[in-house]
Amino acid sequence: MSVLARPVERAAAPAPPAPRKRRRLNRGYGFVIGALAPALVLHLVFVVSPYAQAFYLSLTDWNGVAGKADFVGFDNFTRLAGDSLFLDAIGNNLLLLLLMPAATIGIGLFLATMIQRGGKDGRTGVRGSRFYEIVFFFPQMLSVAIVAVLWGFAYNPNNGLINGVLRAIGLDGLARSWLAEPGLALFAVMAVMIWSGVGFYMVLFSAAIDGIPKEIFEAALIDGSSGWTTFRRITLPLLRDNVQVAFVYLGMVALDAFALVQIMTVGPGGPDGSTEVMGLSLYRTAFEYGKFGYASAMGVALFFGTLVFALVALRGNKNRTELA
Amino acid sequence: MSSHEISRRSMLRAAAVLGLTVPGLAACVTAGGNSGPQSSGGDKSATNPFGVKADAPLEVVVFKGAYGDDYVLAAEAVYKKQFGGAAIDHKGIQKVGDTLRPRFVAGNPPDVVNNTGAGRLDIAALNQSRQLENLDKLLDAPSWDDPNVKVRDTLLPGVVEDGIYDGSFVRFNYAYTAWGLWYSKPLFEKNGWMWPKIWQEMLELCEDIKKTGVAPWTYQGKFPEYVTDPLLVMAVRGGGMDLLRSIDNLEPNAWRHESVKAAAEAITELSAKGYLMAGSEALSHTEAQAAWCQGKAAIIPSGSWLEAEQKSVTPAGFDMVMGAVPSLDSNSKLKTNAIHAASSEAYLVPSQGKNVQGGLEFLRMLFSRNAMKDFAKSVGTLPAVKGVTEGLTMSPALSSVAEAVKNAGDDTINYRHRIWYPTLTKAVDDSVAELITRRITPAEWVDRVQKAADDLAKDTSIKKYERK
Numbered sequence A: 001m002s003v004l005a006r007p008v009e010r011a012a013a014p015a016p017p018a019p020r021k022r023r024r025l026n027r028g029y030g031f032v033i034g035a036l037a038p039a040l041v042l043h044l045v046f047v048v049s050p051y052a053q054a055f056y057l058s059l060t061d062w063n064g065v066a067g068k069a070d071f072v073g074f075d076n077f078t079r080l081a082g083d084s085l086f087l088d089a090i091g092n093n094l095l096l097l098l099l100m101p102a103a104t105i106g107i108g109l110f111l112a113t114m115i116q117r118g119g120k121d122g123r124t125g126v127r128g129s130r131f132y133e134i135v136f137f138f139p140q141m142l143s144v145a146i147v148a149v150l151w152g153f154a155y156n157p158n159n160g161l162i163n164g165v166l167r168a169i170g171l172d173g174l175a176r177s178w179l180a181e182p183g184l185a186l187f188a189v190m191a192v193m194i195w196s197g198v199g200f201y202m203v204l205f206s207a208a209i210d211g212i213p214k215e216i217f218e219a220a221l222i223d224g225s226s227g228w229t230t231f232r233r234i235t236l237p238l239l240r241d242n243v244q245v246a247f248v249y250l251g252m253v254a255l256d257a258f259a260l261v262q263i264m265t266v267g268p269g270g271p272d273g274s275t276e277v278m279g280l281s282l283y284r285t286a287f288e289y290g291k292f293g294y295a296s297a298m299g300v301a302l303f304f305g306t307l308v309f310a311l312v313a314l315r316g317n318k319n320r321t322e323l324a
Numbered sequence B: 001m002s003s004h005e006i007s008r009r010s011m012l013r014a015a016a017v018l019g020l021t022v023p024g025l026a027a028c029v030t031a032g033g034n035s036g037p038q039s040s041g042g043d044k045s046a047t048n049p050f051g052v053k054a055d056a057p058l059e060v061v062v063f064k065g066a067y068g069d070d071y072v073l074a075a076e077a078v079y080k081k082q083f084g085g086a087a088i089d090h091k092g093i094q095k096v097g098d099t100l101r102p103r104f105v106a107g108n109p110p111d112v113v114n115n116t117g118a119g120r121l122d123i124a125a126l127n128q129s130r131q132l133e134n135l136d137k138l139l140d141a142p143s144w145d146d147p148n149v150k151v152r153d154t155l156l157p158g159v160v161e162d163g164i165y166d167g168s169f170v171r172f173n174y175a176y177t178a179w180g181l182w183y184s185k186p187l188f189e190k191n192g193w194m195w196p197k198i199w200q201e202m203l204e205l206c207e208d209i210k211k212t213g214v215a216p217w218t219y220q221g222k223f224p225e226y227v228t229d230p231l232l233v234m235a236v237r238g239g240g241m242d243l244l245r246s247i248d249n250l251e252p253n254a255w256r257h258e259s260v261k262a263a264a265e266a267i268t269e270l271s272a273k274g275y276l277m278a279g280s281e282a283l284s285h286t287e288a289q290a291a292w293c294q295g296k297a298a299i300i301p302s303g304s305w306l307e308a309e310q311k312s313v314t315p316a317g318f319d320m321v322m323g324a325v326p327s328l329d330s331n332s333k334l335k336t337n338a339i340h341a342a343s344s345e346a347y348l349v350p351s352q353g354k355n356v357q358g359g360l361e362f363l364r365m366l367f368s369r370n371a372m373k374d375f376a377k378s379v380g381t382l383p384a385v386k387g388v389t390e391g392l393t394m395s396p397a398l399s400s401v402a403e404a405v406k407n408a409g410d411d412t413i414n415y416r417h418r419i420w421y422p423t424l425t426k427a428v429d430d431s432v433a434e435l436i437t438r439r440i441t442p443a444e445w446v447d448r449v450q451k452a453a454d455d456l457a458k459d460t461s462i463k464k465y466e467r468k
Helices: A002-012 A018-057 A075-081 A084-117 A129-141 A144-154 A161-168 A182-210 A214-222 A227-238 A240-256 A258-264 A278-287 A292-323 B008-020 B070-082 B096-105 B123-128 B185-191 B199-211 B225-248 B258-272 B285-293 B306-310 B356-366 B369-379 B396-408 B422-436 B442-458
Strands: B058-063 B088-093 B112-115 B172-184 B215-217 B297-303 B320-323 B339-348
Touching: A018 A292, A075 A292, A084 A129, A084 A182, A084 A227, A084 A240, A084 A278, A084 A292, A129 A182, A144 A161, A144 A182, A144 A258, A182 A240, A182 A258, A214 A227, A227 A240, A240 A292, A258 A278, A278 A292, B058 B070, B058 B096, B058 B356, B070 B088, B070 B356, B070 B369, B096 B112, B112 B356, B123 B339, B172 B185, B172 B225, B172 B396, B199 B215, B199 B258, B225 B258, B225 B297, B225 B339, B225 B422, B258 B422, B258 B442, B285 B297, B285 B306, B306 B320, B306 B396, B320 B396, B339 B396, B422 B442
Parallel strands: B058 B088, B058 B112, B215 B297
Antiparallel strands: B112 B339, B172 B297, B172 B320, B172 B339
16 A cells, blocks of 8 residues: 555655645646656556456457457356366365465575574574575576476476485385376475475565564573574564565465466376366467457456455455554 | 545556546457458469469468478479569468467468467367358369369368368368377387287287386376377277267267277276386376387377477387277277378468468469478378379388378278367366276266267357268
């Protein structure tokens, strides 16, 4: 909320008599409009207009190549409700949403804490923390496609890295066909999402911990607080904003997951729909089945799903701020 | 916060209002209409049957994949010579659909399109939107090599049928693909293994292969359609063309035919008896085929593109050849060497192109014997025209394919439902993956596929076709 309001708030802060206030306010508006106009025009042309078109197309039977599309009302949406593959996709996306952000944030927080305050005395990071900071960030520098291909190799049941390691240490019984077992495939994909996301959030949280005044930690140490208590009572509450933002970002990643699933999985989306995600259903419906109207309806559903998620997450944020 | 500040809420509201007031932008996706300029022709003659205007430029867009586009360039040189150096705009590209979709919508497509490869255009949708020229007049035109023979009569069986959508012939396929089971000829000769004619013999062969420490079969687990193919061939051999027709026409209980279930049972025997290479179910086509070329497995299902695809990883002396899928038992309703064969590499002439006549004439040249011979020689694939490979020196793989096509004669199996109904295709392939890993039984598999076919038959939003 405050991002847009802040400059105006500052300008109006001295609160002079009414007539002057009005003039200043107009100047404030002029500046804001002038600064926003170019971005707003780009936003209208490249974001709002495609959205508007997608909303319109979701009510038609457009096939992607015809010069015209027939209006079919809400048929596409009623059909969605009975599309078992799309319902599978929603379920899988929700499972990703439930587990992936929490795991990524959890591991990210742990690593960040270790890097900042994991040393023996509790004041510095573990030995070699700079090195870890850089190494854990590596996955962030690879494109999703490369990550997916590399992990596809790693998951190969015969000569892949994972089964290779398991067999080398005598755990042959744990070797699996990771991407081909319906019960495992989605978790295999999820592990890759976590692996590739953790580094970024570790750096983010690490910088945020660095920004917490040292005196607070010192005081806690002098009071004899353990590492865990310091984390739970001091670090985490002061990082809440960062965690919330991370949750929104990761939630959007969880509701997408298209690229990894498309490149890595059996089918793709398999085995038997067990890794199907909404983005993949949408892509297949549009570009393989030539049903762009129906695919747009999926896109619109996905849009509202993401919107609701973002609103809920931000609403939680707002309530907390007001309480504080 | 006082009321006159710009809040996020009012910004959102303003944005929403703006969003709703841009119907002008919203209308532009489908604003093209089907009223592009009609191309105007020149005078017709025996050597210029479509009346091409000599100076009219021609735009050719082809998919540049494993087959390259050299043979197209060669045909373009002939066209230039014929029509006084008409300017030809040639584009060899990938992702044909993404590039051309907006041009079709805008009513400004090229004159000739090779619509192949990942991300291609949906031909059925194009045809329904009247974007494609009916090529009947090309079929009935004199062939390039012999004016007394029509183009239609130079083609292999099924090429015309494959190109018919909704009653009009709009898709002219250039290559001819046959499917079967592949093995290394020297490996089989060394061990004295004979290619089996019926499934029981296949199982016995697998037992022999297994004893040598090699996995009898592997398959491209990530893409289960590779297994669907032998399954359907076995089913159709047992049930005959009537079964194929009833499946393609989505008739009730078509999939409940006893030979469909018997074929599904045959496929599960491979995994039940441990004849599949471990881990196959998770391998991509590259991984499974590489393992096969390295001798880790003896047999793999694939189509006639396999040799070209494996070129860089095939060891010398591997000499892959294609064998026909065995029959379920000795009561086959078709020839026991009936195979799945179909034409591919789709050429289209968009009806809104600026030089439709030029497009037709160009295809007449492209389907000439010389061009076809060049194609067969350079890419090692059968072209769609009869008898072109005679007298050519061919690799063992290509000659085994040519022989299989010849042996099958008119008994080629080509399932139309896989082209017409991609949703059914996906349902079948997904459940085949479950079948071969024995997560479902053959009976459950039949139930699932029949239900998918029934649901499709009931779905009024999907256009239905009929196989005669």
